Amino acid sequence: xxxxxxVAGSFAQQALGQRPKVKSPVINDDGSVTFNLYAPAxxxxxxxxxxxxxxxxxxxxxxxxxxxxxxxxxxxxxxxxSYSLTVDGQRFIDxxxxxxxxxxxxxxxxxxxxxxxxDKGHLxxxxxxxxxxxxxxxxxxxxxxxxxxMTVYLPAAYDGTRRxxxxxxxxxxGGDETAWGDLGRTSQIMDNLIAEGKAVPMIVVMPNGNPTCxxxxxxxxxxxxxxxxxxxxxxxxxxxxxxxxxxxxxxxxSHYQTIPEREARAVSGLSMGGGHTFGISRLYPETFDYxxxxxxxARMKPGDADFEGQMARLFASKPKLYWIAIGKEDxxxxxxxxxxxxLNAKGYPYEYYENDGGHIWRNWRIYLTMFAQRLFxxx
Amino acid sequence: xxxxxxVAGSFAQQALGQRPKVKSPVINDDGSVTFNLYAPAxxxxxxxxxxxxxxxxxxxxxxxxxxxxxxxxxxxxxxxxSYSLTVDGQRFIDxxxxxxxxxxxxxxxxxxxxxxxxDKGHLxxxxxxxxxxxxxxxxxxxxxxxxxxMTVYLPAAYDGTRRxxxxxxxxxxGGDETAWGDLGRTSQIMDNLIAEGKAVPMIVVMPNGNPTCxxxxxxxxxxxxxxxxxxxxxxxxxxxxxxxxxxxxxxxxSHYQTIPEREARAVSGLSMGGGHTFGISRLYPETFDYxxxxxxxARMKPGDADFEGQMARLFASKPKLYWIAIGKEDxxxxxxxxxxxxLNAKGYPYEYYENDGGHIWRNWRIYLTMFAQRLFxxx
Numbered sequence: 001x002x003x004x005x006x007v008a009g010s011f012a013q014q015a016l017g018q019r020p021k022v023k024s025p026v027i028n029d030d031g032s033v034t035f036n037l038y039a040p041a042x043x044x045x046x047x048x049x050x051x052x053x054x055x056x057x058x059x060x061x062x063x064x065x066x067x068x069x070x071x072x073x074x075x076x077x078x079x080x081x082s083y084s085l086t087v088d089g090q091r092f093i094d095x096x097x098x099x100x101x102x103x104x105x106x107x108x109x110x111x112x113x114x115x116x117x118x119d120k121g122h123l124x125x126x127x128x129x130x131x132x133x134x135x136x137x138x139x140x141x142x143x144x145x146x147x148x149x150m151t152v153y154l155p156a157a158y159d160g161t162r163r164x165x166x167x168x169x170x171x172x173x174g175g176d177e178t179a180w181g182d183l184g185r186t187s188q189i190m191d192n193l194i195a196e197g198k199a200v201p202m203i204v205v206m207p208n209g210n211p212t213c214x215x216x217x218x219x220x221x222x223x224x225x226x227x228x229x230x231x232x233x234x235x236x237x238x239x240x241x242x243x244x245x246x247x248x249x250x251x252x253x254s255h256y257q258t259i260p261e262r263e264a265r266a267v268s269g270l271s272m273g274g275g276h277t278f279g280i281s282r283l284y285p286e287t288f289d290y291x292x293x294x295x296x297x298a299r300m301k302p303g304d305a306d307f308e309g310q311m312a313r314l315f316a317s318k319p320k321l322y323w324i325a326i327g328k329e330d331x332x333x334x335x336x337x338x339x340x341x342x343l344n345a346k347g348y349p350y351e352y353y354e355n356d357g358g359h360i361w362r363n364w365r366i367y368l369t370m371f372a373q374r375l376f377x378x379x
Numbered sequence: 380x381x382x383x384x385x386v387a388g389s390f391a392q393q394a395l396g397q398r399p400k401v402k403s404p405v406i407n408d409d410g411s412v413t414f415n416l417y418a419p420a421x422x423x424x425x426x427x428x429x430x431x432x433x434x435x436x437x438x439x440x441x442x443x444x445x446x447x448x449x450x451x452x453x454x455x456x457x458x459x460x461s462y463s464l465t466v467d468g469q470r471f472i473d474x475x476x477x478x479x480x481x482x483x484x485x486x487x488x489x490x491x492x493x494x495x496x497x498d499k500g501h502l503x504x505x506x507x508x509x510x511x512x513x514x515x516x517x518x519x520x521x522x523x524x525x526x527x528x529m530t531v532y533l534p535a536a537y538d539g540t541r542r543x544x545x546x547x548x549x550x551x552x553g554g555d556e557t558a559w560g561d562l563g564r565t566s567q568i569m570d571n572l573i574a575e576g577k578a579v580p581m582i583v584v585m586p587n588g589n590p591t592c593x594x595x596x597x598x599x600x601x602x603x604x605x606x607x608x609x610x611x612x613x614x615x616x617x618x619x620x621x622x623x624x625x626x627x628x629x630x631x632x633s634h635y636q637t638i639p640e641r642e643a644r645a646v647s648g649l650s651m652g653g654g655h656t657f658g659i660s661r662l663y664p665e666t667f668d669y670x671x672x673x674x675x676x677a678r679m680k681p682g683d684a685d686f687e688g689q690m691a692r693l694f695a696s697k698p699k700l701y702w703i704a705i706g707k708e709d710x711x712x713x714x715x716x717x718x719x720x721x722l723n724a725k726g727y728p729y730e731y732y733e734n735d736g737g738h739i740w741r742n743w744r745i746y747l748t749m750f751a752q753r754l755f756x757x758x
């Protein structure tokens with residue numbers, strides 16, 4: 001191995017010796033963003049990101065005489081953006097940027113554009129406000145026969161003496177207990193909303209919603225595996241997420257200073273987690289007072305006696321808020337239209353929010369921001 | 380932007396269409412590891428990692444007819460390894476591997492080789508044992524006039540009723556409150572040692588040791604900056620880490636079920652954190668019973684009356700363990716030799732451990748494993 005090392009090492013040294021100082025990304029004063037990559041021997045470099053906020057955009061980069069490829073976006077709106085570089089056809093993380101999010105098994109770089117203290121960029125960044133605690137907690141699920149991992153946000157005011165309401169926040173298919181904290185910026189959004197008096201201080205519980213996995217990839221005894229999107233469903237579980245959900249509520253009420261009452265409990269989720277929320281709302285109709293279905297995979301069984309009875313009991317219990325949110329381009333729009341038609345026909349009250357875009361984290365951060373401000377106002 | 384997007388998008392599509400399925404890294408049955416990268420247009424690819432455990436090794440990769448560059452290492456010993464790819468002279472993360480560690484502002488891929496349940500690889504991986512809780516906690520430091528972030532490991536047995544001893548574990552220069560948890564695998568090591576009965580269940584507190592930073596990069600209100608190694612020292616702090624340290628101990632004793640006694644407190648750190656440990660041992664001589672100086676930047680002032688008095692008081696208090704560990708090739712070996720000569724001359728008792736290698740995380744994980752097993756045995 002030593003001989004091989006010398007050969008390649010001298011190559012690397014030469015390349016390093018010629019290297020100009022490169023910073024990437026550079027967020028310019030007008031909100032435009034410049035990407036830079038030193039890659040003199042490369043034929044083609046581009047950057048792909050959600051710079052139009054809704055759709056991915058690919059921008060070719062051009063090579064300067066110093067071997068640095070560069071491109072500058074138009075001014076961007078305040079937002080958390082994700083991107084990667086494509087170098088001669090292969091997708092890479094920008095080596096100039098150590099800030100990354102993991103979505104299932106894909107890493108993407110992130111950056112935030114903020115122009116004012118009342119914009120989304122400001123809401124998603126860490127500001128000089130009191131910060132809550134973010135914990136990775138293991139709990140016992142008797143229903144699933146597993147030790148399982150979840151993420152718990154405790155508000156800055158939590159000190160073990162005062163009791164707080166709880167929002168249960170559920171991820172989508174292929175996600176895990178880290179998704180809402182990382183991609184969803186939950187602790188930043190909650191810290192900022194609470195500091196501004198826009199949300200009531202609350203505990204946020206973000207469990208793992210895949211009953212065949214104990215935890216996120218790499219954080220349980222399956223090792224550092226690379227999940228494909230389907231691995232979660234193929235192995236069979238002892239129960240569904242919905243059936244096992246009260247294990248989580250029981251653990252949280254017994255281990256944290258919660259207000260263990262219906263009016264102090266909310267549950268919300270995105271996509272598959274929206275489907276879980278839909279199921280939880282029917283299985284435990286007097287346990288939660290607030291429901292948030294975000295881009296929800298909400299599968300109904302109209303005409304089925306059990307389903308109809310569950311829905312009747314749920315709405316007879318008069319939950320304070322049944323909130324449905326989805327983007328105009330979401331591939332689950334038809335399913336959500338069917339749900340709304342059903343609720344309308346039955347006269348079951350709900351609120352509806354529709355915005356641009358599809359099945360993307362940009363929307364779920366917006367929905368969390370909106371939903372969190374509606375919760376526990378009368379406690 | 381739309382027009383540019385179409386041009387590069389079609390290029391990316393073509394490349395994707397030709398792409399073979401590539402998995403990287405592949406850990407083979409004999410412990411050798413194969414790296415693969417699809418990069419048909421690239422001229423030179425290599426992988427650089429700590430495959431000889433102590434020194435970085437660079438292995439050139441060779442391109443197959445399918446455009447996939449590949450190389451296989453010799454069989455590797457059980458260990459947590461770090462690596463990156465060099466593609467035409469530019470360092471990149473392996474796009475096949477979403478497991479990364481951040482060290483200051485550099486990301487590296489990681490993987491673990493384990494051959495048996497009693498090897499280091501097994502100790503560093505997540506096994507099917509009871510897991511502790513890992514939390515990012517904000518505390519108030521009156522001495523530094525800051526809200527500051529630290530990482531707290533609570534053992535699986537922690538349930539709010541029983542009290543536990545505390546190990547304070549300090550990072551090095553340029554590190555932060557995430558370093559011991561991520562690069563040091565603290566929660567995995569502690570979970571596994573405790574499950575095997577090799578360590579007493581204990582709380583581990585990993586504070587941020589840079590008094591000019593409230594938290595790790597990206598986790599406080601300075602935004603997503605890229606630190607250079609010196610940024611921490613250039614801005615001036617209200618006090619040193621050592622002077623502010625009892626703010627941390629006070630917070631931990633008031634917010635967790637600790638045993639708030641000397642015999643239930645240990646402090647240890649690596650490099651700069653070893654220097655902090657050295658300072659803390661002198662400033663608060665009857666607060667801790669166990670000290671671990673790992674590759675320590677332990678600056679003495681022999682002949683200085685204050686220093687001599689501090690050292691005399693410290694050893695007059697008879698700490699249960701004063702442990703010094705360093706690798707043969709560590710650039711701080713001279714400083715540690717001087718410290719040991721001083722202790723020998725004074726007759727101050729300590730224990731010494733020396734192993735191969737230098738100033739690297741491989742050694743600090745070993746030292747944590749050794750030190751943790753020595754603590755709190757008589758509680």
